[in-house]
Amino acid sequence: xxxxxxxxxxxxxxxxxxxxxxxxxxxxxxxxxxxxxxxxxxxxxxxxxxxxxxxxxxxxxxxxxxxxxxxxxxxxxxxxxxxxxxxxxxxxxxxxxxxxxxxxxxxxxxxxxxxxxxxxxxxxxxxxxxxxxxxxxxxxxxxxxxxxxxxxxxxxxxxxxxxxxxxxxxxxxxxxxxxxxxxxxxxxxxxxxxx
Amino acid sequence: xxxxxxxxxxxxxxxxxxxxxxxxxxxxxxxxxxxxxxxxxxxxxxxxxxxxxxxxxxxxxxxxxxxxxxxxxxxxxxxxxxxxxxxxxxxxxxxxxxxxxxxxxxxxxxxxxxxxxxxxxxxxxxxxxxxxxxxxxxxxxxxxxxxxxxxxxxxxxxxxxxxxxxxxxxxxxxxxxxxxxxxxxxxxxxxxxxxxxxxxxxxxxxxxxxxxxxxxxxxxxxxxxxxxxxxxxxxxxxxxxxxxxxxxxxxxxxxxxxxxxxxxxxxxxxxxxxxxxxxxxxxxxxxxxxxxxxxxxxxxxxxxxxxxxxxxxxxxxxxxxxxxxxxxxxxxxxxxxxxxxxxxxxxxxxxxxxxxxxxxxxxxxxxxxxxxxxxxxxxxxxxxxxxxxxxxxxxxxxxxxxxxxxxxxxxxxxxxxxxxxxxxxxxxxxxxxxxxxxxxxxxxxxxxxxxxxxxxxx
Numbered sequence: 001x002x003x004x005x006x007x008x009x010x011x012x013x014x015x016x017x018x019x020x021x022x023x024x025x026x027x028x029x030x031x032x033x034x035x036x037x038x039x040x041x042x043x044x045x046x047x048x049x050x051x052x053x054x055x056x057x058x059x060x061x062x063x064x065x066x067x068x069x070x071x072x073x074x075x076x077x078x079x080x081x082x083x084x085x086x087x088x089x090x091x092x093x094x095x096x097x098x099x100x101x102x103x104x105x106x107x108x109x110x111x112x113x114x115x116x117x118x119x120x121x122x123x124x125x126x127x128x129x130x131x132x133x134x135x136x137x138x139x140x141x142x143x144x145x146x147x148x149x150x151x152x153x154x155x156x157x158x159x160x161x162x163x164x165x166x167x168x169x170x171x172x173x174x175x176x177x178x179x180x181x182x183x184x185x186x187x188x189x190x191x192x193x194x195x
Numbered sequence: 196x197x198x199x200x201x202x203x204x205x206x207x208x209x210x211x212x213x214x215x216x217x218x219x220x221x222x223x224x225x226x227x228x229x230x231x232x233x234x235x236x237x238x239x240x241x242x243x244x245x246x247x248x249x250x251x252x253x254x255x256x257x258x259x260x261x262x263x264x265x266x267x268x269x270x271x272x273x274x275x276x277x278x279x280x281x282x283x284x285x286x287x288x289x290x291x292x293x294x295x296x297x298x299x300x301x302x303x304x305x306x307x308x309x310x311x312x313x314x315x316x317x318x319x320x321x322x323x324x325x326x327x328x329x330x331x332x333x334x335x336x337x338x339x340x341x342x343x344x345x346x347x348x349x350x351x352x353x354x355x356x357x358x359x360x361x362x363x364x365x366x367x368x369x370x371x372x373x374x375x376x377x378x379x380x381x382x383x384x385x386x387x388x389x390x391x392x393x394x395x396x397x398x399x400x401x402x403x404x405x406x407x408x409x410x411x412x413x414x415x416x417x418x419x420x421x422x423x424x425x426x427x428x429x430x431x432x433x434x435x436x437x438x439x440x441x442x443x444x445x446x447x448x449x450x451x452x453x454x455x456x457x458x459x460x461x462x463x464x465x466x467x468x469x470x471x472x473x474x475x476x477x478x479x480x481x482x483x484x485x486x487x488x489x490x491x492x493x494x495x496x497x498x499x500x501x502x503x504x505x506x507x508x509x510x511x512x513x514x515x516x517x518x519x520x521x522x523x524x525x526x527x528x529x530x531x532x533x534x535x536x537x538x539x540x541x542x543x544x545x546x547x548x549x550x551x552x553x554x555x556x557x558x559x560x561x562x563x564x565x566x567x568x569x570x571x572x573x574x575x576x577x578x579x580x581x582x583x584x585x586x587x588x589x590x591x592x593x594x595x596x597x598x599x600x601x602x603x604x605x606x607x608x609x610x611x612x613x614x615x616x617x618x619x620x621x622x623x624x625x626x627x628x629x630x631x632x633x634x635x636x637x638x639x640x641x642x643x644x645x646x647x648x649x650x651x652x653x
Contacts, residue, residue: 009431014485014568015492016561073484078394086564088394089545092575093568095484101427105576110422112587113579185301187399187540190586192579 003070007096013071014095019086022073025164026082026178029130029139036129036138045140046127048172049163053122053144056194061103064194065096069166069173074099076179076195091184091191102194113192119149120193126160136167137175148193157195158182210238211642220638222631223603227592229634230403230600236536238641243519244269246361246645247459248370250521250530251275251285253544254354255391256302261319264302267532268346268358274298275356278319279306285346285358286321287649297343321345322652344649353382354389355521355528360647373456373619377464377515381523384511387551392528393567396543396574400582402589404519404533407541408633410581411516411524412453412461414624415604417442420584424577428481437481438510441468447623451512454629455620459518459636461629466512474502476509483508483568489561497558504558507548508565510573518633526570537589541582545570602630 005012036042048067055064076091077083085093094102105111126143139162146157164176179195181188213234219226229235249268252275256264263276265288272288274297288296290310297308297317307324309316314327321343323336334341346358350367352375357367364370371378382388400407410416417439418425425443429435441449450467469475477490489508493501510525522529532540547563548555555562592600605611605626612622622628 010487011482011484012488012491015488016564019564078396083394085567086560087547087567089396089543089567089570090394091396091571093484093571097431097482098484101430101482101576104430105423105427108423108426110426111580112420112423113583115583185397187397187542189399189401190579190583191398192583 007071008100009097011095011097014073016086022176023084023086025132025137025139025176026162029132029162030128030141031130034130034132036131042127042129044172045129045138045163045165046142048165048174049124049127049140049142049161052174053124057120057122059106059117061106061194065099065103067174068096068099068177069168069175070096072096072099072174073176074102074179074194075176076181076184078184080180080185082178082180091181091188106192106194111192113190116151118193120146122146124161132164138165138172139163140165146193146195150190155189159184209644210235210242211644213238214641216638216642220634223606224599224601225634227595227598227600230405230589231536231592233536235641236403236533239533240269241647242641242643242645243637244533245271245647246359246364246640246643247519248348248350248357248359248364248367249519250517251349251356251358253392253528254351254356257283259304261304261306262302263298263305263319265298265300268360269533272296273346273358274308276305276319280320282320283349283351283356284319284321285349287344287346289344290315291323291341291343292326317343320652339651339653342651342653344651347648347650353378355517360649361645362648363645370458371460371517372458373617374458374460374462374515374517377462377513378517378523381511381513381515385507385546385548386555387549389549389551390526390528390546391549392544393547394545396545396571396578397540398543398574398578398582399534399538399540400585401538402582402585403537404531404539405634405637406585406588407531407539408516408519409602409630410585411522411529412463412514412629413627414442414446414451414453414463415627416581416584417446420580421577423580424573427576428572431482436479438479439465439512440479441465442624446625449624451624453622453624453626455622455632457618457636459633461516461633463514463516463624463629464512465514465624469512472502473499474505476511477502477505480509480569481572483565483572485565485568489565492561493558504555504562505565507562508569510569516629518636525573526566527573539585541578543570543574543578602627602634606631 074094078091123145124142128141130139143160159181162178165172166175257277263274266273266275274286274288292315295312316324318324323341349358428437451465453463455461515523520531526546528544530542550559605628614620
């Protein structure tokens, strides 16, 4: 669904109502009674999550952004339970424009924290798909392990993601991606890649 | 009643006698060793992180009796607690029996702490409450030495809590001196003159802690270190005036300035660059999630008052640096924590406003949400590049034979730097005058032989 105003240029959709729905949809969603058992459906979301991981490893940000719904959120909470982004600082809480800001900055050539660029490989696994109250939305949990190489060595970032997918014109777009680092409430060294 | 006991009575090394400090810290330059030498770092743990007032935490983190957070004073693990009677104490997080830390949580509420190792328990005052199977001991557990050691002097200024182990340090208010003016103004722009701490962007870097303090008032690095940020936040702007754009061109000819106020504290005031009107600050804030919606919505709901409210989500253009570890900038409370000679934690605590006088009403939640988003910008897109540069300094300083680090910008130019009757030093915004002033204060402190003490309940 195309919004009335271009969310790449202005930010009109991050409203109080939007926040409330966001926080509600990320509470109590990983329930066995909502788990999708259909293999084909689980496979569909697993493929999407693997593709996202590959695009990020390849720094193919244009195709990565195209996987997201026009009005979307990239959210890296600073508290292990996700917290309430209205009352708390997050590590990152980007709407579409700020996601594009993030990519724009990395491409300026002056983002010293990414000079040289990190090389990453991501493993994603333990993909579980959950139904929601609306037929056109799914919640997906997956675990990740990112190996990040910089000239002084390799380090690992790990955690799990909660994706909220929305179906639009027969395709499933990422509406929200919540990235839960297992050490999200600790001091982090150079968190400058898209996680 | 508290009993004072000297610390480090055995085997302490007097830093003052170890180095020729005047050779290491000169008028225009400092020696690389002050950033790289583990022995100097060790001496700092006494002469700086112990002998001066160090920021420990904020009132709003421990609002109720028995609320605590765990923090550090240098490397000493600390439980900062408002005890059962409401008194703020900084307890060493260390069992008097075997040295085990008593508390491993980051925050909570507790009227007592029980050591997980052998079950010794302590009240929130630090007083020993009980030990298991006391009939196996011949000693008198009423002896004060069994009560938890605590920082003898804990005081606060308008919600900012500091502690020192130095009985000879001046009163906190005198130590802060002229920097209280900027702190007051930073607080008073918020309703009721108050803010609350609300989580943090937590970062770390592999470099000495002083690299962060050197940078805290540095107006010279902005357009270079933060070039990607400045380009990013102005990419959609009609007029490239967002964020710190006023550093472009000839920053020293602008009305902004830096001021050294004494005792290592300094202040960079960029407010004169901003239009002095309601909404002036909001006008230069870069794009944030929800910006246009909230602005349009507030203008519709609150009319002319919308500008005042929106300014609360704007980043206050000041850097208020309180030696050695506190920096107020934008809406952040930034804290520097040394980890080792070449590792430092930099924690950007966010702040939210409270509706102290009822004027915000139902705008409170939304303006705070927007304030969260504006505060996330700099740590994500600016600070990461500074920290990368600090790490590269530390790497560069491995060149043993190239010994000197310069901080002489502005030095020796007639009429450029002004000292007033109070001894406060004012210079153009890109000058390194504050660096020279604070590092000379650091040198004075390193030459001293402070006699640190702890206290215990008796």
